[in-house]
Amino acid sequence: MDSATLYSIGELSRRTGLSVRTIRFYSDANVVMPAGRSPAGYRLYDIDAVPRLELISTLRELGINLATVQRVLNRELSLSHVLSAHAEAVDAQIRMLRQRRSVLRAAARLGSSLQETRLMHRLVKSSAAERHRLVDDFLAGTFGTEGADANAVAMVRAATPDLPEDPSVEQVAAWVELTELIGDEDFRARMRRAAAVQAGGQALGIGSEADDELTEYTRCRISEARSSGIDPLDDEATPVVEDLVQRFAEALGRIPDAEFRDWLAGQWEVAHDPRVEQYWRLVWVVNGWQVVPELIPGYAWLVRALRRDS
Template structure:
């Protein structure tokens, strides 16, 4: 059949069929003496298959491989699905970035969001691993293990809040001052010996139960009410009594508001629902340290 007849049978424009023929995916069986292409009876099904695959976004090279039996249609479809999945993930991230940016007027903020969200999951994980390496090195630490296990995992279809949280985390973990502060905490923890025992964990729980309400209520750390809280906590402390000023200094050494912020951001990204916001925990321990100093 002539190319016009093929166009009538398939519903495809002559220009499109000519393009397929020139690309080698729809070869003519022969040519007339005048140079016109003649197509065989299988050209109708072939052209329709090409049109379907092109509508699905499959490239001409892959179509040629299928039609020449170099690969199966199933294999090409699977490859194309993987490619589409990757494109969809990128589009979802781009959509979330733009939604997170709405309301802002800082182009630099949009650039930071775009740059960080274009990273692969492995590259994003590398930011966390680089931080852990810089802080803990090769020294084993339960804190490092906890950070590694609780690393933020940006979902494939993130919300604008999750994108903004990821950008903030990435900037925090790359902040030289935060890295240096974290390293000092880790070095002091190693110098002070093994992990605290169960009794000390119970004291920590009691701090939240007793000092927490006082901090949230705005009780003056230098007041008699604050002293009453301290005395109750003193009675729960295991072992010999410790100087309150020294206890306050230790709390201050291991309390950094940015650490609390980190865990809040991780919770947003990973979809956690914490029983208590990390910032509230920091508020509690900061209040307790001030009260200890006031009544040292």
């Protein structure tokens, strides 16, 4: 072969931008083979070595190992297949790094201790299957007893929390709080009672007699009071409470006395437990749903107002 058509390592280095040392390494690894030798014994390479080295350099910069690069060059693997597989691997790494970033930021925002940070990291990096098992255990422990309300189970299961693979800081914090909440036996009992009421669309003994119009009227009065910034423990709340107590007493055929007020408060406490409402808020955050405060009944406000003088 005419030596004028061949390139020395130095010339190849100038054409490709790779160092002589790097080209020699690839040559020693038999990834780029010399086409011949100079009279002095130096390796010489043909023109095909230039695009071959450029491809090797590009794939290596993309993080593809040398063994895989060589299989691509030998046409044992298609370039498309390798790039696609590597892109998926990079996606997984990106998701993992984003999870770590979210955990770090959430831990910093919450002022978490090292132990709490470790727990947060373990919970977030758990697989989707592991997270689903955690929720299934909660559902079984809460509604797995004989006689559980089927509608309540269906309602809770339809809104199963599912942490995304690329969670935000808010979703990480909500997921950690949610896992603590669903593991609490007292909360499970509260959830069981409240879900049965909510699934039926009415509040225990109240809804059986009070019509939809009164229920909607109650919701509007509470919403207006809350929007106006009225504290349930202030005197400004008294007209709202007295109005509602009188209307429910008439609908239920009861005397609007202190005993009836206490009974009303007890009914709403079961149907709209604050810890249960917090569960639904956390589920919405974890699932990435838009949290609309007014969708969560403000009955906690009414309960506090009813209990003010008790």
